[in-house]
Amino acid sequence: MRRVRLSALSLFVLLGTALTSAAEDQLPPPAKKTVDFSKDIKPLLAKHCVACHGAKKQESGLRLDTRNHTLAGGDRGVAFSIGESAKSLMIRYVGGLDPDITMPPEGDLLSKPQVALLRAWIDQGAKWPKGIRIGGPAKTHWAYKPLARPTPPKLPPALAAKSHNPIDAFVLARLAANGLAPSPEAGRHTLVRRLSLDLLGLPPSPDEVDRFVADKTPDAYQRLVDKLLKSRHFGERWGRHWLDKARYADSDGYEKDRPRPNAWRWRDWVIDAVNQDMPFDQFTVEQIAGDLLPGANENQVLATAFHRQTLTNTEGGTDKEQWRVEAVFDRVETTGAVWLGLTVGCARCHSHKYDQISQREYYQFFAFYNNGDEMNSDVVTSADALKTFTRESAAHRKQLAKLETDLATARTKLQPAFEVWLAKQHQALDAAGKDPIRDLPLTGLAATGSGGIKLAVQKDNVVLASGPNPVTAVYTLVGRVEASSLSGLRLEVHPDKSLPKNGPGRASNGNFVVTGLKMELSDNESFAKATEAKLVQARSTFAQDKFPATNAIDGKPKTGWAISPQMGKPHNATFFLAKPISLKGPQHLRVTITQSYGGTHTLGRFRLVPLTGRQKNLGLPQPVLAAFEARNKKANDKKATAVLLDHFATVDKTTGPLIKQLAETRKKSPKRPQMSVRVIRQRTKSPRTTFLFQRGDFLRPQKTTPAIPAGLGVLPPVRPRHKDPKRLADRLDLARWLISDDNPLPPRVAVNHTWSHLFGKGLVRTINDFGIRGDKPTHPALLDWLATEYRRLKWSRKALIRIIVLSATYRQTSTTSEALATADPQNTLLGRQNRVRLQAEIIRDNSLTAAGLISRKIGGPSVFPPMPADVAALSYANNFKWIASKGADRFRRGMYTFFKRTAPHPNLTTFDCPDSNTTCVERRASNTPLQALTTLNNEVYVEASQAMARRVLGEKHVDDRGRLTRAFRLCVSRPPNSEELKGFAGLLEASREWYTEHADNAKSLVGNYNTKGTATDESAAWVATCRIMLNMDEFITRE
16 A cells, blocks of 8 residues: 555545445444453553644644544544544544545554454544643643742842832843943933833923923822823823734725724724723723623624724625634634734634644634624714713703793693684684685786796696706796685696606606795786785695605705606695685786706696685694684584694794794704624524534535534633523623633733833734744743733723833933843843834824824824825725815824725835734834835925924024024923034024025925014024924934
8 A cells, every 4th residue: 555644634634525325335343342441442542643643743734633523523524423433534534434544643553453443442432531641741831831920029229229019120130130220310311202202102291391391309200101191192002012913994895995984993992992991801801802891882793893993895796604614713813912922813724833733723713703793883973072962962861851840831821712712613613614615716827937938838737848948947837817815735646648657747756846936916907016825735646755835935955846656647735824815906916936956856837826715724723723613513512622722832922932932942952972883792593503614715615514613722711600400501601711710821911012112122022923933031030020010901002001101121321232232132131221213193293293283183084194096096996085174183193094995195105104904013113215205295294394484484583503402392291401402503504595585495395383573594594493303313213
């Protein structure tokens, strides 16, 4: 038999079909003895299997050293099913049934008696005594070891004097062990700038710097730290770090990259949570599973938008399931990177090549998110908006209560007037029955139309329109009525074959919209002193939805009466006056029909009929008429009397206005400020079953064994909160597992993130990889002390940061000594601070702050600062327009810049802002010529230099030296030394000479920022000088 060396991955890739009966005949039958695991099976597995499938190595994710691992199977599914050895994937290969593959690939083959023993063991229940492991346990990787709180090293008195807290003890002991001394504390100008930039992302003002430098009290630094931690800008700075991890963006990504106008609301949630110092364990639970919390409120549901930051593909013809699965992959891998510091994505297609993460474990993790559906949910727009709404609602309720009280008081005095009204209404109803509504003859009718429209008067005063068909029209009809009374007007519309779709309108579908109807009376044909007969009531035989006949007399140009979809049929609308008008003699009548809706929605064939007589119902609502009829039958009908009294109250001169005012006030009830946001909600109907995907292909699920939600084998197990064994663990169980006391990895990863933001490097340098291939901690004991301290501090982010920045280690100067540079060039021993370049958003914020332009507004929708036109024009089929924001929004902080995934703002990407396509737990800082060209020539930075020059020139300073010192301090906080001052003075003088001779260039450079009372060439010289100050290396670094 030819033997090919194949890994277990190959083994299980090929184990795809059950054995045929012919193949079964080639196997030795199961041994007839009762198998003893310890004597018969354990030695066999130890000799032939565990070298490739044991604790230290798991080819294709298969482990055969413990019972649970053996039964779980590997990447390709279960190795065998108990009681069915003949169909076993394992037996097929160890039995030599395949001519090309034999297992084990090296060494002695299993004999037929050994195969028979394996078969018998499987068929007899695969009994494996509890606690037995084959081979020794693998050495536990440092990151997976349980957390134990280390005791800070005891320092000799000389070193102890330099220590401010336990952090320093760990660092100083390590330095001393390497024969090194720590760096001295940085100067106070440096400290205040460093702290402000690290905690707020904004530089301190010169006044703030001066106050700190002058404060010689022992707790001055501590008080500065506490003040900065309380600032609302703290949430912006540390929220921005979290947005990187969440892959936040304002657009979908992929080809169409449609905008997400509601994405910012979750960004506000992050800022608020950080400012409120939401404990990191709660912060974790709400973002992963806020919707599953008992009685989850809208903010907890909003928090789940962390996992709605995934890309969304809206291209035509895409498979929705494919992209749903891609989003779940992203959620799994983001969770792994952010909370576990592991590259779990490597196990999507096969078991991890280095870390102990099998493909099955990947899909067990995948199962947590597989039933989290992408949904929308309503949430308040902001906490401030809710406060305003609450205040206004209270005032509105108070106003309503007063009106209701006034109305109730007025109603107690209605009875006498009500009795009089009842008698009059009874008389009027009787009279109406004797004078019914009827047509009033209209003679001498003439009709004209605007825009050249021809209106022909046909038999019975029917009018037909022809000729031009403009988008809007006005018809005027004039006739004569004899002495009588005038009650209203009926407008009849009639179909006609000459009209589109037989009319009765002239629109392409035969419809029309009458938007206005005005009736006037005059003693003569001139209508010089015409009197309007105002129409106040309307009804129709048919009306289009949202186009009732009353719209024709509401005075609004875009509302009216229409009849879709009942075109091609006759209809009519009747309009009434408030009360009939008595005509003592013949009168000229003019009716103006306005049709301003647009789209040629004009009348095609119609007829106007004046009306006389009285409405049988007096225009009273049907319930009121029914009440009158009920009282006719039973005079003391209390229910009917109450209906009539309620109606009378609406027309009474005292209560009527109050009722109207009350109704109007109710309409003005403040609306809750809410918006729809993208969130995750647990699927409740038809839950999905998770299977492994062969090579990560969603079209090739392994449906042999479902993947049950579970954690990673190297960490403590996930413990479902439900006692019912039939209920699977869900995202809430996952979230609680991440922050559970026995899970050592998330707190280590979290404090490492925090440390990296304050030192530029983590204690574990490979911030995204705590696995086998990642770096070991530079200070393992310090890392674990911080992790346990984080828990002791109840996961308070602010408290953790406070401890770190109060340490002497953080306060060290970044200037290196010769000894440190030689012995520890990478500063792994922390003998000094690191000099860190500012992040993209902060560089822009620094420039705007120095210029005095920065808007300090917190939260709200994303903004659109100026962007190069060629980049702004990039969009799919012009589906998005970058319109530069105006006013204060033009100068919002960089974190609020609208982030379009396919065309992010170049000022961000030039300085290494991540692309938001995947999670980013660490920004890398590059150093390119393009960065210098950007800060020198980009519109944002040029404008900042213009505004900064105007700011300095507009202040009162004795001389150039004072102005230069002020400008320098606005940039880097500290005062310039004599050499720096001399250099900038020379630059200023040279600029003056040049711009005096180049007036046009001076005017162009100054732009709209000239200082009142200052010559343009002088302003230009200062702009040029400030431009160079804003491009100093020190300006774009922390110190």
